Amino acid sequence: MTLMDTVFPGLVQVIDRARALGAAWEDVTVPFVASAEDGPVSHVSVMRFAMVLDGTPTDVGCLHAVCTHPAYRRRGHYASAMRAALAFCDERYPSELLCTAQPEIYEPFGFRVVDEHKVVAGVAPRLDRRPMRPLRLADEGDRAVFQRVASRRAPVSARLGITGPAAVFVVNELDRPLFYAEDLGAIVSLEVAGDVLCLHDVMAAELPPLDEILRRLPAPVRRVELFACPDGLGMAGTAEPHVFVDGDDAVGGAGAVRLMVRGPFPEGPLMLPRPFRC
Numbered sequence: 001m002t003l004m005d006t007v008f009p010g011l012v013q014v015i016d017r018a019r020a021l022g023a024a025w026e027d028v029t030v031p032f033v034a035s036a037e038d039g040p041v042s043h044v045s046v047m048r049f050a051m052v053l054d055g056t057p058t059d060v061g062c063l064h065a066v067c068t069h070p071a072y073r074r075r076g077h078y079a080s081a082m083r084a085a086l087a088f089c090d091e092r093y094p095s096e097l098l099c100t101a102q103p104e105i106y107e108p109f110g111f112r113v114v115d116e117h118k119v120v121a122g123v124a125p126r127l128d129r130r131p132m133r134p135l136r137l138a139d140e141g142d143r144a145v146f147q148r149v150a151s152r153r154a155p156v157s158a159r160l161g162i163t164g165p166a167a168v169f170v171v172n173e174l175d176r177p178l179f180y181a182e183d184l185g186a187i188v189s190l191e192v193a194g195d196v197l198c199l200h201d202v203m204a205a206e207l208p209p210l211d212e213i214l215r216r217l218p219a220p221v222r223r224v225e226l227f228a229c230p231d232g233l234g235m236a237g238t239a240e241p242h243v244f245v246d247g248d249d250a251v252g253g254a255g256a257v258r259l260m261v262r263g264p265f266p267e268g269p270l271m272l273p274r275p276f277r278c
Contacts, residue, residue, distance in 0.1 A: 156273065159270060
């Protein structure tokens with residue numbers, strides 16, 4: 001944790017907050033560490049993602065929190081930790097994925113960049129609104145709602161969908177807007193900017209159609225941007241290239257965070273949803 005906080009200032013604070021909400025980092029990740037005389041100097045962690053890829057339930061290894069202490073870089077420590085992590089993955093998973101702003105350091109280990117696309121569509125304003133309520137993970141009652149819904153969530157897409165682990169969702173969405181539609185049994189990660197809905201994830205045992213989500217917004221919108229594959233929500237739209245920057249929504253530019261995969265993976269327009277980008 002000290003090493004990670006040196007390389008990623010503030011990460012441990014986020015991890016501690018998530019742990020206090022029942023989403024413990026150490027429960028879902030396996031660390032691989034290279035050490036020197038001062039202790040751990042390089043780190044690669046592996047999480048099991050329960051996914052659906054091209055209609056097939058598949059466990060995938062997610063590599064994350066990859067870091068090396070600045071004073072120990074270019075000495076082979078990262079390569080040592082990465083080789084150990086990938087040997088672990090090779091015994092368990094057909095594919096691995098990660099998100100990074102430095103693709104070049106993963107390409108020698110067999111990872112390749114996957115271009116991502118959001119799906120956009122114009123929609124007619126819905127006048128028969130039934131607003132959802134905010135869901136706050138810091139509230140004990142809302143946390144129980146989240147845990148119940150997360151435990152039996154359906155993948156948001158059969159092309160590229162994820163059902164767990166829920167702890168990753170909590171870490172990534174801890175300070176982002178979440179809403180709960182009780183009548184749908186659905187938790188929605190979204191933002192509304194003017195008349196544009198940015199939709200990141202829908203968590204429910206049975207996914208509602210997009211139209212039902214639109215009816216529950218606090219105000220009508222005229223455009224939807226979905227940062228996931230659209231099939232699970234029945235959304236028809238146009239695929240547009242999209243690159244995350246520093247983990248948030250932005251297009252292109254320096255610091256672009258790319259999805260990389262190793263092994264078999266779906267082809268064509270797709271998106272790894274924001275709540276599961278490590």
